[in-house]
Amino acid sequence: MTTENTVTDTRLSSIAANGRLYINGSWQEAADGGRIDVLNPATGQAIATVASGTTADIDAAVSAARTAFESGAWSLLSGRERSRVLARASAIMREREDELALAESLDVGKPITFAHVVDVATAADQYEYVAAMAQQLDGSVRETPLAAHAFTRREPLGVVAAITPFNFPLILSSSKIAAALAAGNTVVHKPATDTPLTALIMADILTEAGLPRGVFNVVTGPGGLLGDHLVGHPGISKVAFTGSTEVGAHVAALAGQKLRPVTAELGGNAANILFADANLDKAIGTVISAFVFNSGQFCMGGPRLLVERPIYETVLEILAQAVPGVPLGDPLDPQTVIGPMASRKQLDKVASHVEAARSAGGRIITGGEPLELNRGYFYKPTVIADLPNDAAAVQEEIFGPVLTVQPFDTEAEAIHLANSTEYGLASGVQTSSISRAHRVSAALDAGIVWVNAWGMLDPAVPFGGVKSSGWGREYGPESLDSYTRTKSVIIAIDAEDQA
Template identity: 50%
Template sequence: MSQATKAVAPRVPQGKLFIAGGWRDASDGSTRATVNPADGSEITQVAQATAVDVDAAVAAARAAFTEGPWPRLDVHARARLLTRVAELAERDQGELAYLESVDMGKPIMFSSTVDAPIASQILHYFAGAVARLDGSVRGAATGTLNYTLREPLGVVAPITPFNFPLLLSLTKIAPALAAGNTVIHKPSPATPLTALKMAELFAEAGFPDGVMNVLTGPGVELGEALVVHPGIDKIAFTGSTEVGKSIIRKSADTLKKTTMELGGKSPNIIFADADLDAAVQHAFFGIFYNKGEICTAGSRLLVQREVYDQVLEALVAQAVAVVPGDPLDPATFFGPLAHRGQFEKVSSYVEIGQSEGAKLVAGGRPFHPTATPDGGLYYLPTIFADVDNAMRIAQEEIFGPVLCVIPFDTEEQALQIANGTAFGLASGVHTRDIKKAHRVAAGLKAGTVWINTYNQFDTTTPFGGYKASGFGRESGSEVLENYTQLKSVWVDLS
């Protein structure tokens, strides 16, 4: 790649904790490197928060909620501050995109055209939602007036993952702030840089001290300290189902509100009457976008037997043509996996698939770019054919570029296979028959159904799962219910 095509590195945000409107070291001074997955190089050292720092952040957030101006600001003032952050995020889109790419391995073609622009869109949307937090007057007996008020919860702690660090943080932070809550954000220890950059922007926008706090540090220890802390009112989590279950159990003693956006093993169904060229493109993008590190990945591709060989051949041809590359090269579609643990997980599941008897027809091994023969967490797009839905690779979330292709014969069989996992996050249907499309959409046990497309999202539209894929919704006006509580007021008019 020529020097002219490389993105220019902006300033990396300081790797400190952001508490009460200021930057500080961890209480014990500890730090840890955040690493570029493309070559294994250290980007910067990041503070590792302790339980002492959690106490400090909770005290700051609680004071900002109970004594500070934020929950008592009129809706116009709160909306103006959120709008200002959105404008600053627009100004610094290039920097946000760069940080997302070097920290997570996301190709710059996506971080600059999807993640960074949508970040400011989310903030603008919830700035506009502030004024929609209204109650209603209810009918009552003669001589009384009863009405409802929608009020903030208090201190909210978003715990967010490594795969979409910027967007999955803001889908929690923005509605929490719009509703008048204060926030303590714990980003993934693997990808903290855009969280620290956003803390800078909230400070620059003029948010009151303590309204927005960011704690970086070890995932399990820091997450547990937040979950069990009595001063936190809500946990908003995106991550694996097992971790989500643990958070629910550990939050029970303090009766925290929780919302869970958890894992998936999403079915993507191609019927024989589909536009096969378009369906193959959506299937390819559905699993290999973001290197498969996306909870909605169409990792189980169900193909009607009449067109099974044709679809499989087309997918394999596309997969073997992919050459992973430098995430900062604008031409790169497929970058490295986000961190070493994920690389090892994907590798182990490929071995499991082969041992289970699935037919490996593409990929199935690491890739070492010429520039970094001994570095980089690259794994080739991988396809297994003739998969049985009972296999572990079809039942368990791999969270990587591994596609399981499963044949089916009838519409009824397709639904049985599609619904035959513990998960229910997303799904896809490809057919020219509009009646069939709606029948199958109604029969799928999933929070999202895409028809003749895949992986479409919008800030206006709620997103979340069924079954083991969690509860609560992200985005849309519905999400504000997750960050508010309802009060009923009765007035005697006699």
């Protein structure tokens, strides 16, 4: 892509605007000098250029991370010392909240209000949480009949490859990087090609917080080329990936060739089950927020609504009235709830799915078409009813503001429909019955289930997928487990040794 006429958005910080790679503690251009445009999806216009890294740059970043790890400058620090650095990083993130939120909003098309209260706040909370957890990475003494003292140690793995997607650049990078650093690892971060800006700002923040040279490195550029080279690099010890199921399977296969462990949070297509006994006013608000949040580009969103038949048509009527009123438009307007798709590619994908659903006999309750606004990539929030369960719009991840609605007659049928796709990242249950809440949530094939809510997340609570939605967990103590290895030490003791 040519960048000859690119005008950098003057609202961006110098770090994001300059867009250089961060390798071994220094800012540098790509090895071949290449650059790519970063577009604002609300206007389709370039807001910055960033270095288009090469495989040579990946080699340099991995080498820097490996050297830093083996030096012990970070890996051999006590958990308490690492904790202080990560806590400082969290504090600096809060001080630089406006800068991070603006970059995320311009880069992703994310409504600025959510960029503040969700993205920056959540990422800062994660660094704060793992800062505390870093002090608790203890082994344990094991009681055995051996004439020996047996104990375990939890040790960092080495160099972690963190590969992150376009929809939540800041949150989904912090969930990997913060945990990896807390455990004493070093990191090479490959952010999404389209949304790299906050990754560069975080490199500056972590350096300001006191992270030693080479411990954190960022290489921007084309995902397929750089991602494959990074995953297959012999200097990598673990891969942490979030993205589509298709790409995740490819990443896992590459890593498997070198027997590298992988955690993968992949695609989702969650069902939200609405029972007739639910508080309907509250439930409708939950249903809408579950499918329009982040313009539907949320792997744990709720794009499938299952409604108990006695209230099916009533729910459709309410949605037809309520959904068009959700504020859609300029992400920098504090009142905006729905922004654009993150790219033209995503917009076209959503439009294609909706047209296929229409052709399959789906009843368009509301929406069903793009919105022409400032040459941006906007799509009207869309509700589709009456599709069969095997329709592509029901079975596949659309990743846009589209809700399919299906009726059910029994609790067993609702559970069957909810579990009938290949995905298992999240699910929801809307009911006033506590016994039903426990019973249904236990039966759902999902890594996280929300009851009478949606999207509630906290750094202390793990999330992740089952089936084709991946494996491993992020957040909580479980996330740090995946960035350490357990070493057993057995020290033989006999009378002569103790004399």
